[in-house]
Amino acid sequence: MTKTQSTTTRDEALLTLIQKLVETPGPSGQENLIRAAVIEEIKDYAEEIRTDALGNLIARVGTKQPGGLRVMVSAHIDEIGLMVTHVDANGFARFIAIGGVSPLTCIGGRVLFMNGTRGVIGCERLEPNTVPTLDKLFIDTGALSREDCPVSVGDVCGFERPFLDMGAHLVAKSMDDRVSAAVAIQALRALKKTPHEVFFVFSTQEEVGLRGATTAAYGVNPDVGLAVDVTRTGDTPRTVKMEVALDKGPAIKVRDSSFIADPRVVDWMVATAKSAGLPYQLEVLEAGGTDGRAIQLAHAGVPAGCLSIPCRYIHSPSEMVSYSDVKYAIELLTRLLSAEIKLG
Amino acid sequence: MSPNKTTPKNSRRKLGKRQTELLRSLCDALSVSGDEQEVREIVLREVKPLCQQVEVDAMGNVLATRVGSAASKVQVMIAAHMDEVGFMLTQDDGDGLFGFSIVGGIDERQLVGKAVIVGREHIPGVIGAKAIHLTTPEERKTAVRLEQLRIDLGPDGGAKAKVGDRAGFATRYTEIGPSIRAKALDNRLGVANLIELLREAPENIDLLAAFTVQEEVGLRGARVAAYHLNPQIGIAVDSTPANDLPSYDEDGENTRYNTRLDHGPAIYLMDGATIADRRLAEWLMKTAEDEGIPYQIRQPNPGGTDAGAIHKTRAGVPSISVSVPQRYCHTAAGLIRRADWENTLRLLSAALARLDSKILTPSEA
Numbered sequence: 001m002t003k004t005q006s007t008t009t010r011d012e013a014l015l016t017l018i019q020k021l022v023e024t025p026g027p028s029g030q031e032n033l034i035r036a037a038v039i040e041e042i043k044d045y046a047e048e049i050r051t052d053a054l055g056n057l058i059a060r061v062g063t064k065q066p067g068g069l070r071v072m073v074s075a076h077i078d079e080i081g082l083m084v085t086h087v088d089a090n091g092f093a094r095f096i097a098i099g100g101v102s103p104l105t106c107i108g109g110r111v112l113f114m115n116g117t118r119g120v121i122g123c124e125r126l127e128p129n130t131v132p133t134l135d136k137l138f139i140d141t142g143a144l145s146r147e148d149c150p151v152s153v154g155d156v157c158g159f160e161r162p163f164l165d166m167g168a169h170l171v172a173k174s175m176d177d178r179v180s181a182a183v184a185i186q187a188l189r190a191l192k193k194t195p196h197e198v199f200f201v202f203s204t205q206e207e208v209g210l211r212g213a214t215t216a217a218y219g220v221n222p223d224v225g226l227a228v229d230v231t232r233t234g235d236t237p238r239t240v241k242m243e244v245a246l247d248k249g250p251a252i253k254v255r256d257s258s259f260i261a262d263p264r265v266v267d268w269m270v271a272t273a274k275s276a277g278l279p280y281q282l283e284v285l286e287a288g289g290t291d292g293r294a295i296q297l298a299h300a301g302v303p304a305g306c307l308s309i310p311c312r313y314i315h316s317p318s319e320m321v322s323y324s325d326v327k328y329a330i331e332l333l334t335r336l337l338s339a340e341i342k343l344g
Numbered sequence: 345m346s347p348n349k350t351t352p353k354n355s356r357r358k359l360g361k362r363q364t365e366l367l368r369s370l371c372d373a374l375s376v377s378g379d380e381q382e383v384r385e386i387v388l389r390e391v392k393p394l395c396q397q398v399e400v401d402a403m404g405n406v407l408a409t410r411v412g413s414a415a416s417k418v419q420v421m422i423a424a425h426m427d428e429v430g431f432m433l434t435q436d437d438g439d440g441l442f443g444f445s446i447v448g449g450i451d452e453r454q455l456v457g458k459a460v461i462v463g464r465e466h467i468p469g470v471i472g473a474k475a476i477h478l479t480t481p482e483e484r485k486t487a488v489r490l491e492q493l494r495i496d497l498g499p500d501g502g503a504k505a506k507v508g509d510r511a512g513f514a515t516r517y518t519e520i521g522p523s524i525r526a527k528a529l530d531n532r533l534g535v536a537n538l539i540e541l542l543r544e545a546p547e548n549i550d551l552l553a554a555f556t557v558q559e560e561v562g563l564r565g566a567r568v569a570a571y572h573l574n575p576q577i578g579i580a581v582d583s584t585p586a587n588d589l590p591s592y593d594e595d596g597e598n599t600r601y602n603t604r605l606d607h608g609p610a611i612y613l614m615d616g617a618t619i620a621d622r623r624l625a626e627w628l629m630k631t632a633e634d635e636g637i638p639y640q641i642r643q644p645n646p647g648g649t650d651a652g653a654i655h656k657t658r659a660g661v662p663s664i665s666v667s668v669p670q671r672y673c674h675t676a677a678g679l680i681r682r683a684d685w686e687n688t689l690r691l692l693s694a695a696l697a698r699l700d701s702k703i704l705t706p707s708e709a
Contacts, residue, residue, distance in 0.1 A: 028619060029614065029619030029620075029622070030622070035706075051706040052659055052660050053576075053659060053660035053661055053662050053704070054655065054660035054662070055706070056660070083613070083614055083644045084644075085599075085600070085643045085644050085645070086599040086600070086643060088597050088599060089597060094599050096614075096644045096645065098614070098619075135600075152641075153613075153641045153643060153644070154613040154614075154625075154641045154644060205619060208619060211619075211655070211656055212660075214656050215655075215656060215657075215658065215659050215660030216659075216660075218658050218659050218660075219658075219659030219660070
């Protein structure tokens with residue numbers, strides 16, 4: 001049973017956008033398709049669009065007015081995936097993880113290669129009650145032999161699972177971080193009037209170590225920066241202790257294990273949410289990092305924070321977010337970028 | 345990825361006496377991370393006549409620029425690290441006995457009983473081992489721990505050495521039929537290759553050669569070198585393990601070889617530090633196929649090269665790595681095939697000659 005919808009009218013365009021983004025494959029380093037999909041969504045709204053050396057898509061809205069700043073907003077468009085390391089004599093493909101892939105969520109999963117090949121993940125026979133490591137797993141593409149196998153060493157795949165609309169909640173692989181890309185796209189489109197020069201960065205290679213945002217932040221050289229990313233929740237049975245829950249509004253990050261959000265940025269975000277009457281939660285994430293760190297450490301240092309979308313089952317093929325949290329996140333981000341920013 | 349049976353179209357020999365003697369002097373030099381002076385001197389001597397500009401930066405990287413004459417050029421940084429894994433003397437126990445620590449990645453189990461050289465004078469010594477006569481069956485089941493080992497230089501050698509000196513394996517460069525056995529092939533092969541590339545650099549590129557320091561302790565030299573050189577493309581030339589002996593896996597198929605000898609240069613798609621730029625990977629593979637040069641894709645694995653530092657520099661640098669496969673990497677004696685070395689040089693040389701900045705155009709443009 002699904003909960004009742006938390007908003008009266010459903011934004012079908014937003015749902016279609018999220019579906020399109022989560023279903024477009026793009027493991028780290030292979031962001032061509034998802035980048036093209038995002039360009040398609042923003043090209044009529046951004047004043048300038050470029051792709052940098054590492055494949056980051058950088059779109060500008062607005063020019064610096066008196067009192068305005070150069071603001072970087074970063075949502076990563078890569079997703080976790082797998083890369084083939086070996087195809088054995090019988091055509092089974094061994095693999096290595098791209099980003100944080102859990103063996104537990106792999107078994108029985110389906111994958112889609114960038115060359116269109118589909119496969120399922122199998123596992124060697126295990127001792128009873130043991131947890132497999134990735135090297136015990138393999139991808140079965142239906143090939144009969146090495147020669148017959150449609151993939152080879154270095155080929156990349158992502159997990160395949162269709163988008164599921166549960167009403168109040170939305171489920172898909174790669175909500176991390178395509179839901180944030182959707183939030184950024186919607187804010188970019190909604191941003192009619194801003195005193196700022198806002199650079200929306202759809203960053204690459206976040207899942208392997210914030211690599212895209214590192215070079216994008218250097219290139220943009222912002223006065224202030226925000227990452228938009230998913231964060232964990234503590235609202236499922238016997239899970240980690242964490243204050244964040246679904247349906248209580250977007251989370252304003254105070255700290256994660258990669259960086260401490262600039263307290264002035266946190267205050268600015270909280271004040272904006274309060275004055276607009278938007279629900280929000282404060283987030284302390286014990287394990288996890290975001291593009292916020294990369295922005296904060298660019299050049300001589302940048303005040304940086306992160307707007308988080310609460311998400312259950314992160315890095316599984318069924319990541320779950322709240323529709324209302326997403327809607328409020330879009331509104332909060334748009335408001336943050338629309339008015340003058342006074343830090344501390 | 346076929347074994348090395350085809351004859352490259354460009355079959356002009358790339359390796360002669362000059363190249364092998366250069367590799368010999370590079371491998372026999374001692375150049376442990378943080379004290380790369382010996383290799384740096386060889387590099388400076390070799391590259392000064394070839395380059396318009398040569399400098400040694402604050403960390404000790406040798407940055408040598410060979411400017412092309414074409415109107416439109418690509419700025420290509422090629423990095424080869426000069427340092428090697430080894431040891432540092434940490435404790436003087438007197439009488440020529442020194443406690444030591446490992447610099448970079450060396451398996452402790454491989455140290456016992458190895459001949460070593462210490463310092464810029466190459467003071468000969470040995471990491472002593474207890475004679476088998478005196479060991480118990482129990483002792484022989486476990487590895488000797490680093491804290492229990494000493495480098496023994498004898499009283500005369502000990503008087504010349506001091507805490508902080510570097511040490512390395514004493515293995516001398518030896519040619520064995522189609523193979524070469526030496527210490528520090530990682531990465532004197534890269535250094536030798538980069539010197540050769542400078543010698544015959546094409547005119548369509550500015551070759552920004554970085555002979556880097558401190559790669560083995562975390563890609564440190566390449567980081568500042570890339571910042572300084574600010575290239576359009578980055579290539580690390582290195583040597584990577586070949587674990588291609590017959591498998592000891594249960595099912596008989598070796599699925600984790602990393603690379604294989606005699607299969608040509610190893611092109612990287614992903615390691616622990618870098619996801620290679622696909623456009624550059626395609627450029628290298630296309631070059632190899634057009635020229636009939638054998639190549640292999642290095643199995644995506646952990647590990648890292650200078651590309652890991654280069655690609656994240658400034659606003660980003662599309663980067664890739666190419667390595668010569670080597671058995672027994674980071675041990676006292678590595679083993680390579682001359683043909684793999686030669687084909688690596690062939691591939692890099694042919695690829696640079698056809699490099700056009702158009703390959704960097706984003707796919708959607």
